[in-house]
Amino acid sequence: MTLPPDADQPLPPDTGGKRGRKPAPIAESAGVSHRAWLEPVRSFLFASGLTLNDLVDRSGYSKTRISELLRGNGYYPAWEITFSVIRALGLPVPPMRRLWTAAAREAHKEPDWIKDCIQQVALHPEPPPLAHQAFTETMTRAYTAYARAFLLTDHRARWVVTETFDILWLCWSQAATSANIHRYAWQLLRTRVMARAHRDAGGHPDLRAAVFSATEARDAAPGQFAALSELVDLFTAIGRLPHDLMDVTVLRHLCGLTLDDTADVLGVSTAMAHAVDHHARATLNTLLTAHRSRE
Template identity: 75%
Template sequence: MIWSPDAGQPPAPDTGGRRGRKPAPIAASAGPSHRAWLEPVRSFLFASGLTLDDLVSRSGYSKTRISELLRGNGYYPAWEITFSVIHALGLPAQPMRRLWSAAAHEAQKQPGWIKQCIQQVAVQPEPAPVAHQAFTEAMSDVYTAYARVFLLTDQRAHWVVTEAFDILWLCWSHAAVSENLSRYAWRLLRARVMARAHRDGDGHPDLRAAVFSTAEVHDGVPGHFVALSELVDLFAAIGHLPDDQMDVTVLRHLYGVDLKEIADAVGLSEAITHAVDHHARAALERLLDAPSPRE
C-alpha cells in the first residue's frame, strides 16, 4: 500500500511472511518538516517488501541507526545516512535534500552543520520529470493563494507550496499513475498547509486573521490590512466547513478563482465542484445563524 498524502503514517504492508517486526510509529517529537519526508520514505520502504536487515545491507549503516532514522527518534540524522537510505530505495536525491535541509533547520541544526553534511555527499544534478514541471507550473498560483489564507504571509505560503511540490516529486512514480493526479497532489498540499495552520479552541483551522491579509477584493472581501469586523464571524465559520467545502469556499470567495480552475486544482469534476460550492453556501448560512456561546 502506497502512502496517501492525507493518511498520516502509512500502514506496514503484508510482507508475505518475511522476517522482521512491525515498524514502530514515528516519534511524537518529529516536527512537520521532518514528517514531510519521513512518512513517504517509510511508505516506500514498507511497500518495497524490504526488511530492515535488507536496508542495513544496502545502506551500509547499522540496524540501530537505520531504525532510529525511520522512527524519527534521537538526533536528527545526517544527510549522509539519509541519502544512503533513499538511494537504496531508488528515490530522487534533489527534492529529498531540500526536504532534509528544511527539517534540519526545524531541528535547530546550525547552517554550518547542514552545509557540511551536504558537501560530504556528491549528488548528480537531476531535473524533475517534465510532467512534474508542467504540473507545478500550472498549479503554483492556485496552491499559493490557498496556502496564503491559512499561513497569512507570501513567504510562508511559497515555502509550503515548494515543500508540497518536492514531496510530489519524491512520490512521482506513484502519483503519476494514480487514478487522479490532481486529487493526489491537492491532498498532499492540503496536508502540508494544515500541518502548520493556526487552530481555534475546537481544533478547526482559524481563519479570522485572514480578514486582515486577504490579497484582493472579491465579492466584498477586504484587501490588504482592511479590518471589517463583520467578516470575522464569516471567516471563523469557513474554518468549520467540511474539507472540500472549505477549500472551494477559500478559493472561490476569498480569492475569486473560477470554478473550472478550482475543479482542475482540487481534482473534482466541475459538476461536483458546483455542488460543493452550493452546499458550502448553505452550510455557512446555518453556521452564521446558529446562536453563539455568548448568546
C-alpha cells in the same frame, strides 16, 4: 488518463511478493518538517517489500542506525546516512536534500553542520520528471493562494508549496500512477498547510486573521458582509465547514478562482465543484444564522 512514471525514476525492486514489516511508529519528538520527508520514505519502504535487513545491506549502515532514522528517534540524522537510505530505495535526491535541510533547521542544527553534511556527498544533476515540472507550473498560483489564506504571509505560503512539490517529486512514481493525480497532489498540499495552520479553541482552522489581508475577498463579498465584524464572523464560519466545503469556499471566494479552475485544482468535475459550492453557501448561512441567534 494517468501519467506514466518518469523513466529515470527507478521503481521499487521486485521482491517476489515479500513485504517488510512496518517500522515502529515515528517518535513524537519528530517535527513537522522532519515528518515531511520521513513519512513518504517509510511508506515507500513498506510498499517496496524490502525488509530492514535489506535496507541495511544496501545502505551499509547498521540496523540500529537505520531503525533510529526511520523512527525519527534520537539525534537528527546526518545527510550521509539519509542519502544512503534514499538511494537504496531509488528515491530522487534533490527534493530529499531540500526537505532534509529544512528539517535540519527545524531541529536547530547549525548552518555549518548542515553545509558540512551536504558536502560529504557528491551529487549529480537530477532534473525532475517533465510531467512533474508541468504540473507544478500549472498549480503553483492556486496552491500558493490557498496556503496564504491559512498561513497569512507570502513567505510561509511559498515555503509550504515548495515542500509539497518536493514531496510530490519524491513520491512521483506513486502519484503519477494514481487514479487522480490532481486529487493526490491536493490532499498532499492540504495536509502540509493544515499541519501549520493556526487553530481556534475548538481545533478548527482559524481564518480570522485573513480578514485583514484578504482585500479581494472583501471586494467580492456580498453587502451584508461588508462590516469588519461580520467578515470576522464569516471567516470563522468558513473555518468550521467540512473539509471539502471549506476548500471550495476558500479557492472560489478567498482566492478568486473560477469554478472550472477550482474543479481542476481539487481533481473533481465542474458539476461536483458547483454542487459543493452551493452546499457550502447554504451551510455558511446556517452557521451564521445560528451564531447571530446566540448574540
